[in-house]
Amino acid sequence: MPDLITSIVDYYNYLIYVILMMIGLYAMIAKKNLVKKIVGMNIFQTAIILFYVSIGAKKGATIPIIQHGHGEGAHEIVPSVIEAAEYINPLPHVLMLTAIVVAVATLGVALALAIKVYNRYETLEEDEILAQIRET
Amino acid sequence: MSQHYPALLVIVPLLSALLISIVGWLNKRFCFPIAVAALSVSLYSSVGLLLRVMDEKVILYFLGGWDPPWGIAYSVDHLSALVLVVVSVVALLNLIATQKSVEQEFSEKIGAFYTLYLLLITGLLGIVVTGDAFNLYVLLEITALTGYGLIAMGEDRAPLASLNYVYMGTIGACFYLLGIGYLYISTGSLNMTNISSILPGLYDSKVVLAAFIICIVGVFLKMAFFPLHAWLPNAYTYAPSAVSSLVAPLMTKVMIYVMIRLMLTVFTPAFTFSNLALSNSVVWLAVIAISMGAVLALGARDMKKMLCYVVIAEVGYMVGGAWLGNRAGMTGAILHIANDALMTLCVFLAVGNIVYKVRGYAFEDLKGMFRKMPYTMTGLVAGALSMIGVPPTCGFFSKWYLISGGIQAGQYGFVAALVFSSLINAVLFFRIIEIGYYEPFGADHGHGSSPVRMAEAPLTMVVPLLIVAGGLVMMGVYTGDIITHIIEPIIPPAIGN
Numbered sequence: 001m002p003d004l005i006t007s008i009v010d011y012y013n014y015l016i017y018v019i020l021m022m023i024g025l026y027a028m029i030a031k032k033n034l035v036k037k038i039v040g041m042n043i044f045q046t047a048i049i050l051f052y053v054s055i056g057a058k059k060g061a062t063i064p065i066i067q068h069g070h071g072e073g074a075h076e077i078v079p080s081v082i083e084a085a086e087y088i089n090p091l092p093h094v095l096m097l098t099a100i101v102v103a104v105a106t107l108g109v110a111l112a113l114a115i116k117v118y119n120r121y122e123t124l125e126e127d128e129i130l131a132q133i134r135e136t
Numbered sequence: 137m138s139q140h141y142p143a144l145l146v147i148v149p150l151l152s153a154l155l156i157s158i159v160g161w162l163n164k165r166f167c168f169p170i171a172v173a174a175l176s177v178s179l180y181s182s183v184g185l186l187l188r189v190m191d192e193k194v195i196l197y198f199l200g201g202w203d204p205p206w207g208i209a210y211s212v213d214h215l216s217a218l219v220l221v222v223v224s225v226v227a228l229l230n231l232i233a234t235q236k237s238v239e240q241e242f243s244e245k246i247g248a249f250y251t252l253y254l255l256l257i258t259g260l261l262g263i264v265v266t267g268d269a270f271n272l273y274v275l276l277e278i279t280a281l282t283g284y285g286l287i288a289m290g291e292d293r294a295p296l297a298s299l300n301y302v303y304m305g306t307i308g309a310c311f312y313l314l315g316i317g318y319l320y321i322s323t324g325s326l327n328m329t330n331i332s333s334i335l336p337g338l339y340d341s342k343v344v345l346a347a348f349i350i351c352i353v354g355v356f357l358k359m360a361f362f363p364l365h366a367w368l369p370n371a372y373t374y375a376p377s378a379v380s381s382l383v384a385p386l387m388t389k390v391m392i393y394v395m396i397r398l399m400l401t402v403f404t405p406a407f408t409f410s411n412l413a414l415s416n417s418v419v420w421l422a423v424i425a426i427s428m429g430a431v432l433a434l435g436a437r438d439m440k441k442m443l444c445y446v447v448i449a450e451v452g453y454m455v456g457g458a459w460l461g462n463r464a465g466m467t468g469a470i471l472h473i474a475n476d477a478l479m480t481l482c483v484f485l486a487v488g489n490i491v492y493k494v495r496g497y498a499f500e501d502l503k504g505m506f507r508k509m510p511y512t513m514t515g516l517v518a519g520a521l522s523m524i525g526v527p528p529t530c531g532f533f534s535k536w537y538l539i540s541g542g543i544q545a546g547q548y549g550f551v552a553a554l555v556f557s558s559l560i561n562a563v564l565f566f567r568i569i570e571i572g573y574y575e576p577f578g579a580d581h582g583h584g585s586s587p588v589r590m591a592e593a594p595l596t597m598v599v600p601l602l603i604v605a606g607g608l609v610m611m612g613v614y615t616g617d618i619i620t621h622i623i624e625p626i627i628p629p630a631i632g633n
Binding site: 034117129 | 274277284292293303306307321
């Protein structure tokens with residue numbers, strides 16, 4: 001039992017992302033409203049973004065800018081050894097900038113499609129739309 | 137110039153897409169020629185790359201001059217060069233063949249259509265050429281987003297079908313992204329060759345195992361592999377015919393390429409086939425995919441949906457072949473990427489021509505079609521023969537390799553499924569031929585067999601179709617050369633007979 005608790009405390013970021021992801025997945029599967037599904041999809045994507053952001057973080061580390069790292073006299077002040085442990089890893093964060101753009105674009109496309117569906121069927125409830133399709 | 141081919145390939149369609157979206161506001165007539173010019177540059181570069189790859193084996197291109205693993209590298213080997221040529225040939229032929237049908241179906245949105253078309257091709261070419269795992273994700277989403285837009289331009293039910301595709305496609309891409317995240321945690325790198333050089337020490341790690349499985353499941357979703365195929369039939373059926381004949385041949389095939397890239401380059405065959413005890417289960421899933429695809433195709437009530445289910449069955453062929461774990465199976469799977477792209481293009485173009493003339497793709501619309509549109513039907517028959525797997529056409533040869541791979545691996549279920557699916561394909565296509573040939577046009581109005589006048593689709597639609605149909609036979613005739621010069625070097629020696 002203590003093992004379980006320590007592993008939960010140590011890896012809580014992974015647990016949170018999995019829980020968020022499952023909430024998103026649940027909304028996409030179980031909800032009948034198309035916009036709710038789209039929101040679920042966005043939660044799903046955000047969970048993965050949070051996962052990436054959390055893997056770049058380190059305890060007690062600072063933003064990855066080397067002080068007085070450039071300009072005149074840079075070489076005098078900068079210590080010859082840069083400890084990687086003192087800086088958070090910026091790469092996953094940069095990757096997520098791209099992923100956020102992708103998520104926004106997906107959200108935009110999905111909402112635009114939802115508008116088209118609404119204009120055609122006058123409803124966003126999936127079961128009502130399917131009933132209309134079956135009638136024709 | 138030739139050292140910049142990998143970049144040109146992607147950048148020219150990208151910039152042309154932006155140019156078209158501006159020019160489209162001013163004068164719609166310029167959109168099509170710009171698109172043709174852009175894709176011709178891509179085709180020229182990819183053929184150039186294929187020829188260079190034959191001598192140099194691997195071509196690396198560092199974007200912006202940054203060395204990997206920090207910068208993004210484009211790397212072209214035999215496999216990517218082959219798929220690049222297939223993508224650019226299919227894209228260009230389809231562009232020319234569907235010009236009239238695009239004008240007919242959405243004359244108002246020509247600029248938007250060609251912009252999306254070129255962006256889609258940019259994404260597909262980028263997926264194939266990139267050597268960076270995260271870059272692949274971004275290009276995957278470029279492809280998918282433009283694909284959603286293009287599919288939604290179709291008939292009444294298209295937006296809903298496209299929205300369902302958005303849900304599934306996004307989950308697929310997110311899974312891939314998550315898998316790459318796991319790989320990044322364990323290796324600290326995103327460059328594919330760099331990852332594969334770090335990984336062997338970590339093959340026992342659970343994180344790497346999870347990364348591989350999550351990535352593969354994501355890719356399975358994107359390629360509509362059987363239990364995850366539900367989005368495909370509606371999306372591809374209700375899409376405009378110019379879009380169906382683009383996405384049906386290319387999207388699933390490029391995803392198969394990504395899967396093979398993951399299996400062979402990012403992870404080694406030793407890991408894929410030995411460390412994981414998955415091969416058997418995946419091959420059995422492929423067996424189910426092939427059989428279900430065939431059965432569902434038999435139950436489909438119109439031509440396009442039938443072809444969509446055939447596409448799902450074909451995905452099963454390639455996945456199964458790749459996971460057999462021997463040379464013949466892998467050869468068959470890679471050869472089938474090229475062959476299947478061409479034959480799917482062939483049948484979808486033929487359906488596109490029929491839709492252009494009769495505005496429908498139900499089976500009844502085919503009545504008397506052999507008299508009305510003889511050349512289109514010739515193309516359809518050529519594609520059909522290839523899908524069934526009749527010798528001079530290329531479909532026979534890839535199926536031959538897949539079946540012999542199945543026998544060597546002792547996977548008789550896979551062999552049986554392939555034979556079963558070929559038989560079903562024969563039934564499906566002979567039904568079409570029967571309706572088109574024997575049932576006279578308009579007979580149900582009580583006029584008897586009124587003489588049907590020939591009303592063929594315009595020349596720009598028929599000629600590309602016949603070129604593709606001829607290509608099917610040429611691919612079949614030159615299969616031996618393609619295999620010795622292009623496909624043999626792809627398969628690492630670790631995969632034995």
